[in-house]
Amino acid sequence: MGKTRSAPTLNDVAKAAGVSTATVSRCLNSPDRVIEATRQRVMQAVESLGYTPNFAARVMAAKRSFTIGAIIPTMDNAIFARGLQAFQDQLHENGYTLLVSSSAYDPEAEREQIRTLVARGADGLLLIGHARDAEIYEYLERHQVPSLVAWSYDPEAQRPSVGFSNKDAMCELAQSVIAAGHRRIAMISGNTQGNDRAKGRVEGVRRAMVDNGLDANTLALIETDYEIEQGAEAFRQLMAFVPRPTVVMCGNDVLAAGALREAGRLGISVPEQVSVTGFDDIELAEIVSPALTTVHVPHREMGRKAARELTAMVEGKSEGRSICIGTKVVNRCSLAELAG
Amino acid sequence: MGKTRSAPTLNDVAKAAGVSTATVSRCLNSPDRVIEATRQRVMQAVESLGYTPNFAARVMAAKRSFTIGAIIPTMDNAIFARGLQAFQDQLHENGYTLLVSSSAYDPEAEREQIRTLVARGADGLLLIGHARDAEIYEYLERHQVPSLVAWSYDPEAQRPSVGFSNKDAMCELAQSVIAAGHRRIAMISGNTQGNDRAKGRVEGVRRAMVDNGLDANTLALIETDYEIEQGAEAFRQLMAFVPRPTVVMCGNDVLAAGALREAGRLGISVPEQVSVTGFDDIELAEIVSPALTTVHVPHREMGRKAARELTAMVEGKSEGRSICIGTKVVNRCSLAELAG
DNA sequence: ATCAATAATGCAAGCGCTTACATCAACGGC
DNA sequence: GCCGTTGATGTAAGCGCTTGCATTATTGAT
Numbered sequence: 194m195g196k197t198r199s200a201p202t203l204n205d206v207a208k209a210a211g212v213s214t215a216t217v218s219r220c221l222n223s224p225d226r227v228i229e230a231t232r233q234r235v236m237q238a239v240e241s242l243g244y245t246p247n248f249a250a251r252v253m254a255a256k257r258s259f260t261i262g263a264i265i266p267t268m269d270n271a272i273f274a275r276g277l278q279a280f281q282d283q284l285h286e287n288g289y290t291l292l293v294s295s296s297a298y299d300p301e302a303e304r305e306q307i308r309t310l311v312a313r314g315a316d317g318l319l320l321i322g323h324a325r326d327a328e329i330y331e332y333l334e335r336h337q338v339p340s341l342v343a344w345s346y347d348p349e350a351q352r353p354s355v356g357f358s359n360k361d362a363m364c365e366l367a368q369s370v371i372a373a374g375h376r377r378i379a380m381i382s383g384n385t386q387g388n389d390r391a392k393g394r395v396e397g398v399r400r401a402m403v404d405n406g407l408d409a410n411t412l413a414l415i416e417t418d419y420e421i422e423q424g425a426e427a428f429r430q431l432m433a434f435v436p437r438p439t440v441v442m443c444g445n446d447v448l449a450a451g452a453l454r455e456a457g458r459l460g461i462s463v464p465e466q467v468s469v470t471g472f473d474d475i476e477l478a479e480i481v482s483p484a485l486t487t488v489h490v491p492h493r494e495m496g497r498k499a500a501r502e503l504t505a506m507v508e509g510k511s512e513g514r515s516i517c518i519g520t521k522v523v524n525r526c527s528l529a530e531l532a533g
Numbered sequence: 534m535g536k537t538r539s540a541p542t543l544n545d546v547a548k549a550a551g552v553s554t555a556t557v558s559r560c561l562n563s564p565d566r567v568i569e570a571t572r573q574r575v576m577q578a579v580e581s582l583g584y585t586p587n588f589a590a591r592v593m594a595a596k597r598s599f600t601i602g603a604i605i606p607t608m609d610n611a612i613f614a615r616g617l618q619a620f621q622d623q624l625h626e627n628g629y630t631l632l633v634s635s636s637a638y639d640p641e642a643e644r645e646q647i648r649t650l651v652a653r654g655a656d657g658l659l660l661i662g663h664a665r666d667a668e669i670y671e672y673l674e675r676h677q678v679p680s681l682v683a684w685s686y687d688p689e690a691q692r693p694s695v696g697f698s699n700k701d702a703m704c705e706l707a708q709s710v711i712a713a714g715h716r717r718i719a720m721i722s723g724n725t726q727g728n729d730r731a732k733g734r735v736e737g738v739r740r741a742m743v744d745n746g747l748d749a750n751t752l753a754l755i756e757t758d759y760e761i762e763q764g765a766e767a768f769r770q771l772m773a774f775v776p777r778p779t780v781v782m783c784g785n786d787v788l789a790a791g792a793l794r795e796a797g798r799l800g801i802s803v804p805e806q807v808s809v810t811g812f813d814d815i816e817l818a819e820i821v822s823p824a825l826t827t828v829h830v831p832h833r834e835m836g837r838k839a840a841r842e843l844t845a846m847v848e849g850k851s852e853g854r855s856i857c858i859g860t861k862v863v864n865r866c867s868l869a870e871l872a873g
Numbered sequence: 874a875t876c877a878a879t880a881a882t883g884c885a886a887g888c889g890c891t892t893a894c895a896t897c898a899a900c901g902g903c
Numbered sequence: 904g905c906c907g908t909t910g911a912t913g914t915a916a917g918c919g920c921t922t923g924c925a926t927t928a929t930t931g932a933t
Contacts, residue, residue: 200676202889213913218891228911243672248652249598250889252589253918269618270816274608290649293633309630312588332583336540421816450820457822476610476761480790482797482822542919553883558921568881590919593888880929888920896913903905 201242209238221246252314260290261503262310263319266298267419270447271475273321276344279496280319287504289316298419300387304329311336317507319343319499323350324389339506339513343499345390346517353506353513355499359390362488362520363397363442364404366470369522370440371405374531375468378402379413379438381427381448391416394444394472413438417448424451425458432459432467439467439531446471446478446487453481453527464529474523483526490520541582549578561586592654600630601843602650603659606638607759610787611815613661616684619836620659627844629656638759640727644669651676657847659683659839663690664729679846679853683839685730686857693846693853695839699730702828702860703737703782704744706810709862710780711745714871715808718742719753719778721767721788731756734784734812753778757788764791765798772799772807779807779871786811786818786827793821793867804869814863823866830860 207214212231219227220235227235238244252258261284265273281291292310296303303320307329310318318333318340330352333340342354370378380398383391399409413434417423424443428451431441443449449471456463463469463483471478471487478485495518505511547554552571559566560575567575578584592598601624605613621631632650636643643660647669650658658673658680670692673680682694710718720738723731739749753774757763764783768791771781783789789811796803803809803823811818811827818825835858845851 203891204889214890215892215914216912219912222891226911231911243675245648245652245676247593247654247889248649249589249592249654250918251891253587253593253920254889254891256891256918258589268608268614269611270614271609271611274610278609308585309588312585314587314589335583336585421820454820477817477820480761480794480817481820543921544919554920555884555922556882559882562921566881571881587919590888591921593890594919594921596888596921875933877932878930881927883926884924886921886923890918891916893916894914896911898909898911900908900910902907 201244202247203244206235206238206242206244209242210235258314258316259288260292260313260315261317261319261500261507262292262294262307262313262315264303264306264310265293265295265321268293268295270419270421271477272419272445272447272473273344275475276492276496276499279493280343280500281496283497283500284504287500289500289504289507298384298388300325307333311338317341317503319503321345322389323347323352323354324387339503341499341503341506341513343495345393346515347389348515348517350515353502353515355502355516355518356495357490357518357520359393360397360400362490363394363472364401365397365520366472366486366488366522367398367401367442368404369524370442370468370470370528371401371407373468373528375440376407377413377436377438378407378411378440378442379431379434380415380442380444381424381431381452382414382416382444383419383448384416391444398442419445419447421447421451421454424448425455426451428452428455429459432461437467440470440528441467442470444472446473446475446485449485449487449527450477450481453483453485464527468528470528478525486525486528487523488520489523491518494518541584543584543586546575546578546582546584549582550575598654598656599628600632600653600655601657601659601840601847602632602634602647602653602655604643604646604650605633605635605661608633608635610759610761611817612759612785612787612813613684615815616832616836616839619833620683620840621836623837623840624844627840629840629844629847638724638728640665647673651678657681657843659843661685662729663687663692663694664727664732679843681839681843681846681853683835685733686855687729688855688857690855693842693855695842695856695858696835697830697858697860699733700737700740702830703734703812704741705737705860706812706826706828706862707738707741707782708744709864710782710808710810710868711741711747713808713868715780716747717753717776717778718747718751718780718782719771719774720755720782720784721764721771721792722754722756722784723759723788724756731784738782759785759787761787761791761794764788765795766791768792768795769799772801777807780810780868781807782810784812786813786815786825789825789827789867790817790821793823793825804867808868810868818865826865826868827863828860829863831858834858 203214207217294306321344344356346356382395385392402409415427452469471485474487474489478487543554547557634646662685684696686696722735725732742749755767811825814827814829818827
C-alpha cells in the first residue's frame with residue numbers, strides 16, 4: 194500500500210505472481226500454454242492490481258494490432274451508420290476492434306487518414322468506393338496492409354470489393370419510374386467527381402432511359418453535396434424548369450428528404466404533383482411523409498460480409514474475393530402512377 | 534532500388550540523410566531545434582522514402598499520443614453526431630485525433646471501452662453524462678487520464694462537465710406546453726436507469742407541473758429505448774389511455790419521430806388531436822411533419838467548448854472547469870394551443 | 874587569435890510488451 | 904535407477920521511437 198500509485202505493468206504483475214513476464218504474457222495471450230495453477234495465480238495478480246496491457250507496447254512487440262480501420266465519407270447522416278455498425282459487430286466477434294474516421298468526401302483528407310490509420314497499426318482497411326489514386330494502393334501494399342472496398346461492387350476492378358452495383362440498382366428503380374409513366378425525369382445526384390457510387394447511380398438512370406427509348410440527354414441533372422439543405426435547394430431549382438419534371442430521382446434518401454421538405458414549403462404535393470425517389474432505404478425513408486419509394490440496400494449484410502472477408506484477408510486466409518450484394522426497389526408512397 | 538520493399542523506419546531516414554535518428558526525430562517534432570539545411574535534407578529523405586512514423590513506437594517513447602477518446606451511447610442516430618463532429622473539428626485544430634466508440638447505453642460496455650481507450654494511450658476522455666461508478670473515475674485517476682463529461686451540466690457534481698441542465702431545459706418546454714393549455718400530459722422517456730440526462734428531463738416535466746399546480750403523479754410516463762420503433766410503440770400505448778393525453782412529450786427527437794409516425798398510422802392528426810414535442814433539435818426535427826416543437830441544444834458550441842476544455846486539461850492548463858450551455862425552446866408546428 | 878557561451882547534433886537508455894530459444898522438471902519405458 | 908521426451912517456465916533480444924545528457928561546431932567578445 195505504500196507503493197507509488199501508478200499504472201501497473203506486466204513486470205509488476207509478474208513480480209506479484211512470482212513468475213516471469215513471459216509467463217504473464219502467455220497467460221493473457223495463449224492461456225493453454227500455461228498450467229492451471231500458475232494461470233490462476235497470475236490472473237489473480239492481474240485482477241488485484243487492475244492491470245491493463247499497454248496497447249502500444251503490445252502492437253510494437255507483436256506487430257499485430259487486431260485493429261481494422263475504416264474511412265467513410267461522412268458521419269453526419271445515417272447513410273453509413275447501419276452498415277458500419279454491422280461491420281463493427283462482426284469484427285468484434287472475430288476479435289478485432291474498429292477505428293473509424295471520416296473524410297468529408299475529400300480525397301486528400303482520405304489519403305491522410307489512410308496514412309494515419311496505417312501508422313496506428315491497422316491490420317486492414319475498409320474503404321468506400323473504388324475511385325482512388327493508384328499511389329495509395331501502392332502505399333498500402335508496401336506496408337502490407339490489406340484493404341477492402343465496400344458500398345460498391347465492380348467485377349472489373351482489380352481490388353476486392355463487397356457491395357452492390359450502384360448502376361444496376363438505380364437502373365432498376367428508374368425502370369419502374371418509367372414504367373409508371375414518367376417521361377420528364379429529373380435527378381439530384383451527389384457530386385460524381387471522385388465518387389464512383391454517385392456516378393454509377395446517374396449512369397443507371399441514363400441506361401434505363403435509353404433502354405426505354407428515351408433520350409438520356411433530356412435528364413435534368415443537378416449535382417450537389419449529399420445534404421438535406423442541398424437536396425432542398427436543388428429541388429427548388431428543378432421545380433422552376435419548364436416543362437416541369439414529373440419525377441425527381443434523388444441520389445440518396447437524404448437528398449430526397451430535402452426535396453420533400455422543400456416540396457412542403459413550396460406547397461407542391463408529393464406524389465400528386467411531382468414524384469420523388471430516394472436511394473439506400475435508411476430509417477429516414479420511412480419517417481418522412483410521404484414515405485419514400487427507394488432502393489433498399491442490405492447494409493447489415495454488406496457490413497458483416499465485409500468484416501468477414503477483410504479479417505480473412507488480414508489473417509492470410511483469403512486473397513480478397515469480391516462479393517455482390519443484392520438490392521431491391523421498395524415501393525412506398527412518393528412515386529405516383531401517371532394517368533397518361 | 535535493390536533494397537527490400539518494406540516500410541521505412543526512422544533509422545532508414547537517418548541513414549539516407551546522413552544524420553542520427555535523434556535529429557530526424559527532432560525535425561519531425563520540433564523543427565526549430567534543427568538547422569535549416571539539415572532539415573531540408575532530412576525532409577527530402579522522408580519524402581523520397583515515403584516514411585510514416587510508427588505510432589505505437591512514438592506513443593511508447595513519448596508517453597503521449599495526442600489522441601482523445603470519446604465514448605458515446607450510440608452512433609445509430611444523429612443525436613450525438615453534430616456535437617461529436619464539432620468536438621472532433623476543434624480537437625483537430627488543437628492537434629489531436631479523436632477515437633470514438635459507442636457503448637449502446639450499456640454501463641458494462643462503457644467500462645470496457647474506457648479501459649480499451651486508456652490502454653490505447655488516449656491522453657484524455659470525453660464521457661457522456663455523470664452517472665457512472667466511482668471505481669471508473671479511480672481507474673482514470675490512476676492512469677492519470679483526465680476526463681470531461683458532456684451533454685450534461687451539473688454544478689453539484691465534482692467532475693468537470695460541459696453541457697446543459699437537462700432538467701431546466703425540459704422544464705422550460707413543459708412550461709410552454711402547460712401555458713398552451715395542456716393538462717393531461719404524457720411523456721415517452723429514454724430509460725432513466727443509469728442515464729442522468731433522461732432522468733433530468735423527466736424531472737423537468739414534473740417540476741413544471743408542480744410549479745403550475747398540477748399533480749406530478751398524473752404524468753403518464755413510459756420509459757423505453759431511444760429508438761424510433763420504441764417511440765412508435767409507446768405512443769400507441771399512450772393513445773389507449775383513458776382519458777387520452779392531449780400532449781405527448783418525448784425524451785428526444787427520435788422518440789418523437791416514432792410517435793409522429795405512429796400517429797400517422799393510427800390516423801391521429803398532430804397537432805389537431807394530440808400534440809407531440811421532442812428534444813435536441815436534430816435535423817430530423819425539421820423534416821418530419823408536422824415539424825417538431827422541441828428544445829434546441831447548441832451541439833456545435835458544446836462540442837467545441839468540450840474540446841477546448843479537455844485539451845487544456847490534458848496539457849495541464851486547466852484543472853477542469855464546468856461550462857454551462859444554454860438551450861432554448863423552438864416552436865414549430867407539433868404543439869397546439871388548446872382552446873380551453 | 875582565444876575563450877566562453879550558445880546552438881546543433883549524436884549517443885544511448887529506455888518505453889512495456891512478445892517470442893525464439895534455453896533451461897528445467899516431470900514422467901514413463903527400459 | 905537412467906535417459907529421452909515432453910511440457911512449463913525463464914532469459915533476453917528486440918520492436919521504432921523520444922529525450923536527457925554528452926559532444927562538437929559556431930559565434931561574438933576580447
